[in-house]
Amino acid sequence: MKRRTTNAFSLSFLDIMFCGFGAVVLLVLIINTGIVKLREAVFSDLRAEVILLESQRIVGEEHLQEIKNSITEKQIEAKRTQGESATVQEELTEVEDALAKLDKNSLASKSHINQLQSELKSLERGHNKLLKENDTQSGEQLTRIQGSGERQYLTGLKLSGKHTLILLDASASMLDETVINVIRRRNLGDNEKRNSQKWQRSQKIARWLIANLNSNSRFQLYFFNTETRAAIKQTRGKWLVTDDNSAVEKVIRSVNELIPANGTSLYQAFATIDELRPKPDNLIILTDGLPTQGKSKPLLSKVSAKKRLKHFENATSLLPPGLPVNTILMPMEGDLFAPVAFWKLAISSQGSFLTPSRDWP
Numbered sequence: 001m002k003r004r005t006t007n008a009f010s011l012s013f014l015d016i017m018f019c020g021f022g023a024v025v026l027l028v029l030i031i032n033t034g035i036v037k038l039r040e041a042v043f044s045d046l047r048a049e050v051i052l053l054e055s056q057r058i059v060g061e062e063h064l065q066e067i068k069n070s071i072t073e074k075q076i077e078a079k080r081t082q083g084e085s086a087t088v089q090e091e092l093t094e095v096e097d098a099l100a101k102l103d104k105n106s107l108a109s110k111s112h113i114n115q116l117q118s119e120l121k122s123l124e125r126g127h128n129k130l131l132k133e134n135d136t137q138s139g140e141q142l143t144r145i146q147g148s149g150e151r152q153y154l155t156g157l158k159l160s161g162k163h164t165l166i167l168l169d170a171s172a173s174m175l176d177e178t179v180i181n182v183i184r185r186r187n188l189g190d191n192e193k194r195n196s197q198k199w200q201r202s203q204k205i206a207r208w209l210i211a212n213l214n215s216n217s218r219f220q221l222y223f224f225n226t227e228t229r230a231a232i233k234q235t236r237g238k239w240l241v242t243d244d245n246s247a248v249e250k251v252i253r254s255v256n257e258l259i260p261a262n263g264t265s266l267y268q269a270f271a272t273i274d275e276l277r278p279k280p281d282n283l284i285i286l287t288d289g290l291p292t293q294g295k296s297k298p299l300l301s302k303v304s305a306k307k308r309l310k311h312f313e314n315a316t317s318l319l320p321p322g323l324p325v326n327t328i329l330m331p332m333e334g335d336l337f338a339p340v341a342f343w344k345l346a347i348s349s350q351g352s353f354l355t356p357s358r359d360w361p
Contacts, residue, residue: 161282
């Protein structure tokens with residue numbers, strides 16, 4: 001068998017090729033190591049930049065949220081301002097409407113006013129004639145009231161009824177003439193409330209009304225705010241006799257001890273008229289403005305002028321037909337519709353309306 005011969009050249013060539021390949025691999029490893037280090041350095045710089053950008057993004061988002069919150073607050077404030085503006089505009093419109101109605105009715109009422117003035121002059125002439133005929137006699141009163149003679153009568157105020165009902169407003173607004181002072185005084189003690197100048201005037205007027213009722217007639221006095229009660233609790237629904245000195249003194253004592261509080265419901269006050277038998281033939285209201293609620297307590301604490309006028313109209317619907325309504329309106333700021341409303345009620349019921357001077361009675 002022939003033996004295979006070894007080719008020396010072939011073995012040397014393969015060695016050379018492997019050495020060259022190894023050199024190439026070594027070179028690639030060396031170069032790759034440098035590239036990896038360079039890439040890691042670049043990546044490190046990029047990571048730092050990414051971290052910086054991320055921090056800036058977080059700060060930017062927080063600032064953006066603050067701006068959004070500020071915008072939301074501004075929008076809420078803008079809506080609140082718009083609401084208040086709408087309320088003011090509504091009240092202004094109501095006042096303008098009332099003034100327009102007043103102007104419209106003024107022409108129609110001029111003839112009636114002239115007629116009343118003529119009747120007033122006639123009554124004054126008759127009154128002066130009676131004074132001359134009875135200059136040595138003094139008028140009879142149920143109780144003694146201090147004051148000058150000129151303050152002991154009011155032209156037009158009817159006290160001649162056989163059954164007279166007096167409604168005395170005992171709400172918190174009777175403590176003062178301004179809203180701010182009413183709020184301040186209602187948080188004071190009972191003595192400070194009783195010493196309120198407006199309330200003391202109201203008490204004097206109530207006592208004057210009782211003192212000048214006709215002898216041997218019937219009367220009743222109710223206090224009203226959100227509720228209504230008789231000056232003498234056990235006499236609710238019953239008439240008192242003006243000649244009963246004991247009953248008169250109890251009523252006056254109750255007036256002196258009364259402390260104003262809460263809101264005003266004229267609806268509840270007029271509803272009590274139906275309890276009396278016989279029905280009154282004369283009604284006298286001593287108050288300072290339109291009611292703040294109707295039959296029940298309102299859901300909202302603030303009552304608009306238009307709503308108060310609506311409460312008044314609902315309350316007057318309870319009045320018996322033919323009952324003269326005489327209103328003595330005490331001063332109170334901000335209630336623009338009250339004088340017009342009570343004046344119209346006096347005209348329609350053949351009663352009277354007056355706003356007393358500060359030195360009366």
